[in-house]
Amino acid sequence: MKRIAFAVAFxxxxxxxxxxxxxxxxxxxxxxxxxxxxxxIASEKGWWAELGLRPxxxxxxxxxxQIAASAAKSWDVGGTGSxxxxxxxxxxxxxxxxxxxxxxxxxxxxxxxxKADAFMRNPASMKGQTIVLTSNSTGDYAVQSCLxxxxxxxxxxxxxxxxxxxxxSAMSSSNAxxxxxxxxxxxxxxxxxxxxxxxxxxxxxxxxxxxIVVRAEYAKEQPQNVARFLAIYLRAQKWSMxxxxxxxxxxxxxxxxxxxxxxxxxxxxxxxTRPVYDLAGQLKIxxxxxxxxxxxxxxxxxxxxxxxxxGTFAQVPAxxxxxxxxxxxxxERDPKLKEFAxxxx
Amino acid sequence: MLAAWYLTTTATGFIDPARxxxxxxxxxxxxxxxxxxxxxxxxxxxxxxxxxxxxxxxxAAVSVGLPLGLAMGWSRTAEALINPAFLLIRxxxxxxxxxxxxxxxxxGDGAKVLVIWFAAFVPSVINSYAGxxxxxxxxxxxxRMLGVSRWMLVREVLVPGALPxxxxxxxxxxxxxxxxxxxxELIGAIAGLGxxxxxxxxxxxxxxxxxxxxxxxxxxxxxxxxxxxxxxxAMPWRRA
Numbered sequence: 001m002k003r004i005a006f007a008v009a010f011x012x013x014x015x016x017x018x019x020x021x022x023x024x025x026x027x028x029x030x031x032x033x034x035x036x037x038x039x040x041i042a043s044e045k046g047w048w049a050e051l052g053l054r055p056x057x058x059x060x061x062x063x064x065x066q067i068a069a070s071a072a073k074s075w076d077v078g079g080t081g082s083x084x085x086x087x088x089x090x091x092x093x094x095x096x097x098x099x100x101x102x103x104x105x106x107x108x109x110x111x112x113x114x115k116a117d118a119f120m121r122n123p124a125s126m127k128g129q130t131i132v133l134t135s136n137s138t139g140d141y142a143v144q145s146c147l148x149x150x151x152x153x154x155x156x157x158x159x160x161x162x163x164x165x166x167x168x169s170a171m172s173s174s175n176a177x178x179x180x181x182x183x184x185x186x187x188x189x190x191x192x193x194x195x196x197x198x199x200x201x202x203x204x205x206x207x208x209x210x211x212i213v214v215r216a217e218y219a220k221e222q223p224q225n226v227a228r229f230l231a232i233y234l235r236a237q238k239w240s241m242x243x244x245x246x247x248x249x250x251x252x253x254x255x256x257x258x259x260x261x262x263x264x265x266x267x268x269x270x271x272x273t274r275p276v277y278d279l280a281g282q283l284k285i286x287x288x289x290x291x292x293x294x295x296x297x298x299x300x301x302x303x304x305x306x307x308x309x310x311g312t313f314a315q316v317p318a319x320x321x322x323x324x325x326x327x328x329x330x331x332e333r334d335p336k337l338k339e340f341a342x343x344x345x
Numbered sequence: 346m347l348a349a350w351y352l353t354t355t356a357t358g359f360i361d362p363a364r365x366x367x368x369x370x371x372x373x374x375x376x377x378x379x380x381x382x383x384x385x386x387x388x389x390x391x392x393x394x395x396x397x398x399x400x401x402x403x404x405a406a407v408s409v410g411l412p413l414g415l416a417m418g419w420s421r422t423a424e425a426l427i428n429p430a431f432l433l434i435r436x437x438x439x440x441x442x443x444x445x446x447x448x449x450x451x452x453g454d455g456a457k458v459l460v461i462w463f464a465a466f467v468p469s470v471i472n473s474y475a476g477x478x479x480x481x482x483x484x485x486x487x488x489r490m491l492g493v494s495r496w497m498l499v500r501e502v503l504v505p506g507a508l509p510x511x512x513x514x515x516x517x518x519x520x521x522x523x524x525x526x527x528x529x530e531l532i533g534a535i536a537g538l539g540x541x542x543x544x545x546x547x548x549x550x551x552x553x554x555x556x557x558x559x560x561x562x563x564x565x566x567x568x569x570x571x572x573x574x575x576x577x578x579a580m581p582w583r584r585a
Contacts, residue, residue, distance in 0.1 A: 064547050071364070091549050132452065132533055135384070136547055159385065160452055160533030161540070169444055170533070175451040311383045312548040314373075 022054035025225050028066050028078035031059045032258025034183065034270045035079050035100035035210045038236035040254040041247065047235060051228040051340065059258075063087070063137075070094055076218040077229050081138050081182075085211035086304045089322035090313045093216045096323045098230055098282050099296060100210035104202035105273035106183035107142035115177045116196035123150035123199070126157060126178065132170050133180030135161035138201070138208045141306050143180035145206035146199035171195055183274075184255070187266035202273075207299045219327070227330035231341040234331070237276050242344035244271060279331060279341045286325035296323055366552035374552035383553060384544040386536035388560065395538040396564055398454060398529060399522045402461025406518055410469030411511065417470070418477025419503060431470060439464040439525045447532055457529035464525035465518035472514025476507025505580075512576045519572060523565040538564070 029036035039057065042048055048055050058075050060066035063084025069075060071092050079100045080088070088094030109131070111119050119126055126147070133140050144154060157178075162170070164185045170176040172193040181189060189195040201208045212233060219226050240247035248267050255262065277285060285295040293301070297319035304316035331337045347368065353359045354367035366374070378388045386394070413431075416423040439460050446456035480503065488502045504511075530539030538560045545554035 064549060068549055087549060130452070135544060158535065160535060161544070162531060162533050166443070166447065166531070166533075169447055170452055173448045175447055176533075307548075310548075311377060311381065312550065314377075 022049050022052050023225060025053050025055055025077060025222075025229060026058065026075040027055045027229070028058045028060060028069070028075035028080075030062065030066065030080070032184065032255045032260035034106070034251075034274055035103070037240060037247070037251055037254055038233050039079075041236040041240060041250055042232050044250060045236070045239070047232050051232055051337075053225065053228055053232070067092065067094065070215055073215065073217075075215075076222070077212075077214045077226060079210060079212055079233075082209050082211055082300060082303050083136060083138050083141065083307065085213055086300055086307060086317060087312065088213060089317045090304075090307075093322065095214050095216050095219055096211045096296070096300065097214050097219070097226065097325075097327045098212035098233070099277055099285065100212055100233075101277075102207060102275045103138070103183070103210050104142070104206060104208045105200045106186065106270070107138045107206075107208045108181065108186055108197045108200035108203075109143045109146045110171070110179050110181055110186060110189055110195045111198050112171055112174060112177050113194040113196060114174075116198055119178070120196075120198050124152065126150060127152055128157065129178055130158040130160055130176060131178040131180060132160045132162055132167045132176040134164060134167070135159070136307060136310050136312055137180075137182070138303075139164075139180040139182045140310075141303060142182075142199075142201035142204065142206055142208060144306065145201055145204035149199065149204040168193070183270060184260050184262050184266065187262045187269070188260070191263060191266065206302070208303075209296065209299050211300075214327070223327065223330065226327045227334065227337055230327055231331050231337040234279055234282070234341040235343050238278055238342065238344045241271075241276065244268075247271075279328065279338065282328050283325060283332060286323070286328065288320070288325075293319060294323070294325075364551075366555055370552040371555050374550070374556045378541065378553065378556055384536070384540045386540075388556075390536050391538050391541050392560060392564060394534070394536040395526055395530070395561075396568075398457055398461060398537065399519075399526060399564075399568070401454070401458045402525075402529070403465055403519055403522045405458060406462045406465035406522075407469045407515060410466045410514075410518070411473050414470040414473030414475075414511075414514070415477055415499075415503065415507065418474040418507070419499075424474075434463070435467050437463070440528045443528065443532060452533040456532045457534065460529040460532070461522050461525050464521040468517035468521060469511075469514045472510045472517065473507060476510030476514070477503060479510060480506035508580050512572070512579070515572060516569060519568055520565070523561055523568075526561070 027039060029039055043055070058069070060069065063081045064087070066078065066080055067084045067088040070088060085094065085096050089096065131143060133143050147154065147157065164181060167176070167179045167181060168185060168189050171179050171189060179189070186197060190197070212230065214226050248264060251267050288294045288297065300323060301316060301319050307313065308316050331341050351368050354365065355369060377383055380387070384391070413427060417427050442460050442463050446459045450456040450459060484502055484506060485498070488498050493501065526537070527539035527542050530537045530543065534540040538557050541557035541560070542554060545557055
């Protein structure tokens with residue numbers, strides 16, 4: 001009798017436990033970036049489990065390998081830059097379901113200390129110069145926008161493509177005077193080599209958003225998980241805005257884990273210069289008026305046109321084909337998720 | 346092969362085009378790079394630039410490696426002096442030289458040629474060294490017995506005797522030049538087949554990557570063929 005009672009109790013406990021088991025969700029991001037900090041915050045605060053999710057993280061050194069890995073279903077959801085997001089849409093039907101931040105200020109053209117003032121006084125003097133940048137990236141997009149602002153075309157300069165680490169090396173050793181970089185590499189070059197920012201994407205009117213992405217197949221199979229993931233990201237972001245000093249401390253630790261060390265002043269700059277959007281803000285910028293395009297549609301389409309001009313693809317992916325506010329609206333419609341996403345604590 | 350490619354991709358969809366390009370996608374990519382351009386240049390410009398770099402790196406590597414290998418093979422003193430440094434340099438991968446190449450030589454072709462040089466240098470040294478060591482000692486004794494001068498010994502015995510392995514080393518050096526080209530063109534190349542491959546990878550553009558690979562294969566094959574022709578002229582006795 002005792003044995004039967006024990007077996008029944010054990011079975012009941014096991015059933016109850018399995019009903020509450022968090023669901024695994026594969027999350028990808030690039031480490032030591034401002035927009036990936038919310039993933040770290042959510043983990044530190046235990047918010048994933050609150051909504052029944054258990055994240056399995058995969059990190060990538062850049063957007064391209066991250067997008068390539070999505071084809072093998074190595075991850076389900078994540079954050080990435082807008083250029084990789086558009087590339088993912090074109091190649092693998094990756095969907096953009098939200099915006100991580102406006103990183104227009106965080107993609108810029110820098111010059112070495114010796115030459116910066118001259119270029120800032122007369123931007124047209126960049127004609128004939130060599131600019132080192134990472135081709136077909138948000139940095140490249142910002143640089144080309146800056147050239148256009150200075151009345152120059154791509155053909156007026158010599159572009160040499162290389163990775164961000166090589167750019168820092170080249171500019172630090174005075175082998176290049178102009179370079180296109182993104183944060184936090186901008187701060188690394190400013191702090192370690194005295195380089196100066198002469199024009200950012202924001203200065204040139206080029207909006208460079210970061211994207212929250214999901215594999216189309218996963219979104220179809222697990223829409224609730226996608227909505228929960230969004231709610232967690234938005235809450236973590238809202239918390240970081242409301243608790244900046246604590247967030248900066250977490251950011252320092254998070255960046256160091258990713259091998260990046262920048263000053264606290266630069267970390268504050270990240271917060272000051274990179275607008276983020278809460279649930280209402282996200283819905284506003286992603287809203288499509290009847291027969292029209294949303295703000296996000298416009299931003300991403302411009303980036304797609306830049307990539308098309310570089311020969312990445314023959315046709316710009318239609319924004320309506322991969323950008324959707326469907327999962328944000330799921331969060332909005334669900335009172336529990338909406339409250340969760342809007343919590344600043 | 347083409348038929349199998351077509352059947353497994355376009356006809357049946359057995360291989361997902363996202364994983365391996367179909368023939369029509371590859372053809373479109375080829376037309377794009379030939380007529381419109383890709384990675385800031387057209388195909389012929391990429392080929393010209395890469396061939397130039399490979400030839401410069403190859404000639405520079407062989408000009409140093411070949412005499413060094415011959416000297417090390419012939420003279421125990423030279424071997425004792427040079428070998429330790431050579432053994433230290435040999436295992437270092439060419440990619441590891443990129444940051445130093447940028448610091449020493451900037452972002453121009455010099456840095457790229459240096460990276461290619463490191464890859465091509467080692468096979469030319471080893472094979473010319475082995476070529477000299479492989480010469481039958483009685484040939485050298487016979488030549489000495491006939492009273493030939495040192496210069497004539499080198500010209501008439503040493504070099505012809507070592508030629509088969511020297512040419513093997515040259516083939517390996519040439520191969521190393523092409524395989525290192527992509528690494529070399531990481532240093533801010535404006536054009537080149539390595540640049541096409543890099544940009545294709547950044548764009549996740551398998552069809553263009555295939556075009557770049559075909560370009561490298563074709564150019565490498567043609568240069569190896571040219572080397573084979575030179576070899577047949579240099580060693581007419583092997584043709585018989």
